[in-house]
Amino acid sequence: MSVNNVQLIPVSPFPEINPGDNLPLIISSAIKKDDIELQDNDIVVVAQKIVSKAENRIVDLKKIKPTAFSSSVAKEVAKDPRLVEVILAETKKIIRMDMRKEGHGRLIVETRDGLILANAGVDTSNVTGGDSVTLLPLDSDKSADKIRTAIFKKLGKKVAVIITDTVGRPWREGLVDIAIGCSGITPLDDKRGEKDSRGFLLNATVMATGDQVASAAGLLMDKNSQTPLIIAKGINYKKSNRGSKSLIRDSKNDLFR
Amino acid sequence: MSVNNVQLIPVSPFPEINPGDNLPLIISSAIKKDDIELQDNDIVVVAQKIVSKAENRIVDLKKIKPTAFSSSVAKEVAKDPRLVEVILAETKKIIRMDMRKEGHGRLIVETRDGLILANAGVDTSNVTGGDSVTLLPLDSDKSADKIRTAIFKKLGKKVAVIITDTVGRPWREGLVDIAIGCSGITPLDDKRGEKDSRGFLLNATVMATGDQVASAAGLLMDKNSQTPLIIAKGINYKKSNRGSKSLIRDSKNDLFR
Numbered sequence: 001m002s003v004n005n006v007q008l009i010p011v012s013p014f015p016e017i018n019p020g021d022n023l024p025l026i027i028s029s030a031i032k033k034d035d036i037e038l039q040d041n042d043i044v045v046v047a048q049k050i051v052s053k054a055e056n057r058i059v060d061l062k063k064i065k066p067t068a069f070s071s072s073v074a075k076e077v078a079k080d081p082r083l084v085e086v087i088l089a090e091t092k093k094i095i096r097m098d099m100r101k102e103g104h105g106r107l108i109v110e111t112r113d114g115l116i117l118a119n120a121g122v123d124t125s126n127v128t129g130g131d132s133v134t135l136l137p138l139d140s141d142k143s144a145d146k147i148r149t150a151i152f153k154k155l156g157k158k159v160a161v162i163i164t165d166t167v168g169r170p171w172r173e174g175l176v177d178i179a180i181g182c183s184g185i186t187p188l189d190d191k192r193g194e195k196d197s198r199g200f201l202l203n204a205t206v207m208a209t210g211d212q213v214a215s216a217a218g219l220l221m222d223k224n225s226q227t228p229l230i231i232a233k234g235i236n237y238k239k240s241n242r243g244s245k246s247l248i249r250d251s252k253n254d255l256f257r
Numbered sequence: 258m259s260v261n262n263v264q265l266i267p268v269s270p271f272p273e274i275n276p277g278d279n280l281p282l283i284i285s286s287a288i289k290k291d292d293i294e295l296q297d298n299d300i301v302v303v304a305q306k307i308v309s310k311a312e313n314r315i316v317d318l319k320k321i322k323p324t325a326f327s328s329s330v331a332k333e334v335a336k337d338p339r340l341v342e343v344i345l346a347e348t349k350k351i352i353r354m355d356m357r358k359e360g361h362g363r364l365i366v367e368t369r370d371g372l373i374l375a376n377a378g379v380d381t382s383n384v385t386g387g388d389s390v391t392l393l394p395l396d397s398d399k400s401a402d403k404i405r406t407a408i409f410k411k412l413g414k415k416v417a418v419i420i421t422d423t424v425g426r427p428w429r430e431g432l433v434d435i436a437i438g439c440s441g442i443t444p445l446d447d448k449r450g451e452k453d454s455r456g457f458l459l460n461a462t463v464m465a466t467g468d469q470v471a472s473a474a475g476l477l478m479d480k481n482s483q484t485p486l487i488i489a490k491g492i493n494y495k496k497s498n499r500g501s502k503s504l505i506r507d508s509k510n511d512l513f514r
Contacts (some may be wrong), residue, residue, distance in 0.1 A: 004477075005264060005265060005266050005267070006264070006265040006473070006476055006477060007262060007263070007264055007265075008262060008263040008264075008265075008473075008491075009262050010262070096512040096513070098512060100510075106512065108512065116427075116428040125462075166462075166464075169426065169427075169465075170373075170426075170427050170506075170511060170512070170513035170514070171373040171505070171506055171511060171513065171514065172435070172465060172468065172504055172505065172506055173445055173463065173465065173503060173504055173505065173506050174444070174445045174446075174463050174464055174465025174466070174467075174468065174504060175462065175463065175464050175465060176464075176465050176468055176469055176472070177469065178429070187431070188430055188431045189431075205382075205423075205432065206430065206431050206432060207423075207431055207432050207433075207475070208426075208429060208430065208431025208432060208433050209431070209476070210431075211429065211431065211433055211472070212433055212434065212472040212473070212475050212476050213476065215433070215468070215469040215472035215473060216263070216265075216469070216472060216473035216476060218464070218469050219263055219466070219469050219470065219473060219492055220261075220263060234265075235476055246430060247429055247430055247431060248428070248429065248430070249427075249428055249429055249430050253357075254427060254428060255353040255355060255363065255365065255427070256353070256427035256428065256513050257427070257428065
């Protein structure tokens with residue numbers, strides 16, 4: 001059986017993104033400019049940060065007045081009350097909070113979208129100034145759709161698009177990248193019913209292909225925020241337009257919240 | 258700033274591995290035979306399954322007599338009591354167990370090594386017969402060391418080696434690959450103190466590079482068990498001989514067990 005090589009290609013230089021920028025168009029142009037031979041079935045992986053910036057999901061903490069509840073939570077976790085106010089506005093449910101001996105505490109919540117993330121994905125690094133933070137895109141699947149459509153229009157190629165975020169995990173140290181928005185790819189690859197190489201039925205093997213692609217691309221993204229766009233070639237994936245939500249475990253079926 | 262492309266190359270054909278096989282030697286030969294131009298700093302990614310098989314970490318359930326405790330747990334989670342006996346022999350602590358409406362229940366434990374895994378990583382698929390299961394290697398870091406040493410001896414290249422397992426996660430559906438054994442790579446890449454592209458200090462960014470490499474390689478491994486060996490080229494990583502244990506969060510610092 002032949003298996004392709006996989007190639008991960010950073011698109012660079014990639015311009016600084018500002019609020020209101022037409023990101024789908026900028027992504028298409030950057031791919032063209034970098035002389036990457038984009039092909040059908042390539043996966044275009046985009047860091048959440050530039051999507052959030054283009055969609056103006058930026059909040060100036062100077063303009064935030066925390067409620068009493070946010071201030072109380074902020075005290076518990078030793079964070080800026082204005083930041084906690086912004087986090088809780090993105091939150092459906094607090095999953096865990098605690099104070100660590102050194103530095104800030106942890107505030108792990110379920111976002112409006114059902115993602116479970118520290119600080120609801122609100123990011124204090126690398127925005128326009130020390131008091132600005134970025135929120136996750138309002139609808140990352142829709143943002144991915146728009147990028148996919150623009151690439152087809154401008155470059156004539158049928159690709160998949162994944163928008164990634166960098167997250168912590170229970171039990172393991174260090175951050176990894178996951179897929180928070182998808183278009184044109186089934187992020188869960190259900191192999192149940194398929195047989196392994198010896199003919200035995202595979203046991204409940206459903207691979208989180210979307211997250212694995214995000215992690216692979218993250219190997220190139222994490223070096224600096226100037227490579228927020230990676231082209232992945234040679235990955236076998238199933239197509240679908242149903243977005244990323246199948247990656248989120250239903251709370252009823254989750255043992256850890 | 259220039260960022261390399263990353264390439265993931267499956268080594269194929271890869272022979273069927275049997276108990277007692279000299280896996281480090283077989284891996285070196287397979288790389289040579291496949292005409293892959295191995296270079297210093299490449300990462301050799303190896304699926305746990307072939308390591309376990311070579312190290313004869315195979316148990317025939319027919320020979321297992323479950324204790325009363327194992328039988329009781331087995332009833333709770335609707336699993337074979339002999340399988341539960343084998344799982345609990347690998348277990349330091351049961352983290353969660355439950356019964357689902359359909360099929361088998363879940364038994365999530367901390368292994369002797371501190372990994373938190375469903376069924377202690379005991380795998381019932383793709384061994385030598387329906388009643389055989391594989392356990393994780395006794396010391397995956399040591400197994401990785403041996404492979405790295407053999408590759409240097411046989412092929413003269415200084416590579417890193419990662420042994421991967423496929424695992425489930427809280428909150429998210431689908432399995433991903435993680436690093437359970439490492440040699441020659443620091444699996445945690447600590448960027449705290451480094452600045453982002455605008456000069457702002459990065460917030461506590463410690464990337465789980467070992468796990469991201471495992472996930473990247475898993476994109477090629479998950480197709481069939483005949484590609485258990487992937488060469489990853491172009492990844493920037495820090496070197497170390499301290500193995501994989503830094504990826505495991507200390508239980509005192511973990512909010513989810």
